[in-house]
Amino acid sequence: MKKLFKILxxxxxxxxxxxxxxxxxxxxxxxxxxFENKSPFIANVIxxxxxxxxxxxxxxxxxxxxxxxxxxxxFVEAGDFVSKEQVIARIKIIPDMVTLNAAESRxxxxxxxxxxxxxxxxxxxxxxxxxxxxxxxxxxxKVAYDSAKEELTAAENNLELVxxxxxxxxxxxxxxLVRSTIDGMVLDVxxxxxxxxxxxxxxxxxxxxxxxxxMQDMIFEGKVDETEVGKIEVGMPIxxxxxAIEKDKFAATLEYISPKGVEENGAIQFEIxxxxxxxxxxxxxxxxxxxxxxxxxxxxxxxxxPEGMLKFENDSAYVEVLKNVEENTYEKRKVQTGLSDxxxxxIVEGLSKDDKVKGDKIDPKKPKxxxxxxx
Numbered sequence: 001m002k003k004l005f006k007i008l009x010x011x012x013x014x015x016x017x018x019x020x021x022x023x024x025x026x027x028x029x030x031x032x033x034x035f036e037n038k039s040p041f042i043a044n045v046i047x048x049x050x051x052x053x054x055x056x057x058x059x060x061x062x063x064x065x066x067x068x069x070x071x072x073x074x075f076v077e078a079g080d081f082v083s084k085e086q087v088i089a090r091i092k093i094i095p096d097m098v099t100l101n102a103a104e105s106r107x108x109x110x111x112x113x114x115x116x117x118x119x120x121x122x123x124x125x126x127x128x129x130x131x132x133x134x135x136x137x138x139x140x141x142k143v144a145y146d147s148a149k150e151e152l153t154a155a156e157n158n159l160e161l162v163x164x165x166x167x168x169x170x171x172x173x174x175x176x177l178v179r180s181t182i183d184g185m186v187l188d189v190x191x192x193x194x195x196x197x198x199x200x201x202x203x204x205x206x207x208x209x210x211x212x213x214x215m216q217d218m219i220f221e222g223k224v225d226e227t228e229v230g231k232i233e234v235g236m237p238i239x240x241x242x243x244a245i246e247k248d249k250f251a252a253t254l255e256y257i258s259p260k261g262v263e264e265n266g267a268i269q270f271e272i273x274x275x276x277x278x279x280x281x282x283x284x285x286x287x288x289x290x291x292x293x294x295x296x297x298x299x300x301x302x303x304x305x306p307e308g309m310l311k312f313e314n315d316s317a318y319v320e321v322l323k324n325v326e327e328n329t330y331e332k333r334k335v336q337t338g339l340s341d342x343x344x345x346x347i348v349e350g351l352s353k354d355d356k357v358k359g360d361k362i363d364p365k366k367p368k369x370x371x372x373x374x375x
Contacts, residue, residue, distance in 0.1 A: 035358050035359055035360065035361055035362060036359040036360050036361075036362055037322055037356040037357065037358060037359060038305065038306065038309065038356070038357055038359050039353060039354065039355060039356055039357070040303045040304065040305050040347055040351050040352070040353055040355065040357070041303070041304065041305075041353075042301055042302065042303060042304070043301075043302070043304050043344055044298065044299070044300045044301065044302075045298065045299045045302060045304060045338075045339045045340065045341050045344060045345075045346050046295060046297075046298040046341055047295075047296045047297045047298065047339055047340065047341050048293045048294055048295045048296055048341070049224065049225075049228040049231065049232070049293075049294050049296060050291055050292065050293055050294075051222035051223060051224045051272060051291070051292040051294060052222055052223065052289075052290075052291055052292075053220055053221050053222025053223060053272075053289075053290060053292065054220070054221060054222075054287055054288060054289050054290060055218050055219070055220050055221075055240070055242065055276060055284055055286070055287070055288045055290050056218065056219060056221055056286055056287060057184075057187075057213035057214055057215060057217065057218055057219075057286055058214065058217045058218065058219045059182065059184070059213060059214045059217065060187070060211060060212075060213040060286070061181055061182055061184075061211070061212050061213065062208045062210075062211055063088060063178060063179075063180060063181065063208065063209045063210045063211070063212060064199075064200040064205070064206035064207065064208055064209060065089075065091055065175075065178050065197050065198075065199050065200065065206060065207065065209060066175045066178075066199055066200065067091060067093060067175045067176060067199045068093075068196075068197060068198050068199045069091040069092050069093040069094055069176070069196070069197060070091065070092045070094060070194060070195070070196055070197070071089060071090075071091060071092075071191055071192065071193050071194060071195050071196075071197060071209075072090045072091060072092035072176075072193070073089065073090045073193060074088070074089050074189065074191075074192075074193055075087055075088055075089060075090075076088045076089075076186050076189065076210065077186065077189055078186055078187060078188050078189055079185065079186065080185070080186045081184070081185055081186075082180045082183070082184065082185075082186060082212060083180065083183050084180060084181065084182055084183050085179050085180065086179060086180045087177050087178070087179055088178055088179065088180055088186070088209065088210050089177075089178040089191075089209050089210070090176055090177055090178070091175075091176045091177075091178065091197065092176070093162075093163070093176065095162050095163055099162055100159075100162050100163070103155070103158050103159040103162045104159060106155045106158065106159075107152075107155040107156060107158075107159050109155075110148070110151045110152040110154075110155040110156075111152060113148045113151065113152075114145075114148040114149060114151070114152045116148075117141075117144045117145040117147075117148035118145055118148070120141050120144065120145070121141045121142055121144070121145035124137060124138050124141035124142075125138065125141075125142075178209050178210075180210075180212050181212075182212055182214065183214065184212045184213050184214040184215065185212065185213060185214075185215045186210050186211070186212055187211040187212065187213050187286055188210065188211045189209070189210045189211075190208055190209075190210075190211075191207065191208075191209055195207075197209065213286060215283075215284075215286070216278070218276040218278060218284055218286075219255075219273050219274060219275055219276060220238070220240055220252055220272075220273065220274040220276055220290060220292055221271065221272075221273055222271070222272055222274075222290075222292055223264070223269040223270065223271060223272070224257075224269065224270050224272050224294075225267055225268070225269060225270075226261055226267070226268040226269070226270065228294075228296075229257065229261075229270045231296045232254065232257065232272070232294055232296070233254070233257070234254055234255060234256070234257060235253065235254060235255075236253070236254045236294055236295065237251065237252075237253060237254075237295060238251070238252040238253065238254055238274045238292045238293065238294050238295075239251065239252075239292070239293040239295075240252050240274075240276060240290050240291070240292055240293075241290060241291045241292075241293065242284065242288050242289070242290045243288065243289045243290065243291075244285070244288050244289075245282060245284075245288075248279065248282055250276055250277060250278070250279065250282075250284075251276075251277045252274040252275060252276045252277060252292065253274060253275050253277075254272060254273075254274045254294065255273055255274060255275050256271075256272060256273035256274075257270060257271075257272050258270045258271040258272070272292075274292060297339055298339075299338065299339050299346060302338065302339075302346045303346070303347050303351070303353065304344040304345060304346050304347060305319070305344065305345065305347055305351070305357055306343065306344060306345075306359070307340055307342065307343060307344060307345040308359075308360070309357050309358065309359055310335075310337065310345060316334055317334070317335055317336075317337050318332050318333060318334045318335060319332075319333055319335055319350075319351070319357050319358070320332055320333075320357065320358035321333045321351070321355050321356065321357055321358070322355075322356035322357075322358065330358050333350055333351070334350055335347055335348075335349065335350030335351055336348040336349040336350055
């Protein structure tokens, strides 16, 4: 009996050892590689370059005052539509004391001169009526009297201008009223009532009262890399993708390419501008960031394969085509390629629609991992 148990034990040990060896053998055996096979298909190939930039008004004007002073009243705010010559603000003048004193002194002298000229004119007129003096003497006194009156009027107007910046008889032409120079929308009013402003002159740009732009005429301003600028030309169609308007795409036409590049982050960039065609139901705000897709070349309804399937050897392009399905063998085949969009590439010669081209390796673990994720 003991001998029987001993024999059974030996058999069990041998079986376990043999099973372990078989398990290790099957575990160490490399499974046969399986690849994804794809056939060529018909598609449109569009080669394009992307320029980043923003959409801005073609005409954006900064409205500046013609006199210095303090904002007394604002008549518009951002978002309002204004017409040309419409008043957008009124400025209150704070007169300079030296200038004011000189104007008052001039007025006082003008009054004194007028009074003296009037006394002299009245005396000369009485003498002329009695035919005591000549007409020339009478005429000289009258001219002096008229000149004194005109000087008084000029002195009064000068004092009024120094104090108020406007004449009562010409209020519509006042420099204290700031007017829009174009028709458009007010984009920004950077000042508030009570702020001091400086007039625009040859030494100073002046304080901006408001920014007005024609929002119906928008352009795209962007930058193109030097490697792509030689492939584009004025008149090319552009497709704009505006970040704030995800669903719609806007058509544009390239109308300007800068003749001089600017270095940015170690690369030479060239400025471009494109005329944007607006849609009636979409309002484009100034400063929206956008990407411009510029079509460099395109071919419609051509046979293509994914560019990743293409391989290169000795300056020649080739693919691996399935030769035997059962044996899972492939053969190299040279192909002639055409236009590429970075994803798909045109096959001009070397393949047919029925060919199966070797693609990426299939990982047997991925399906199981996907099933676990879905479960």
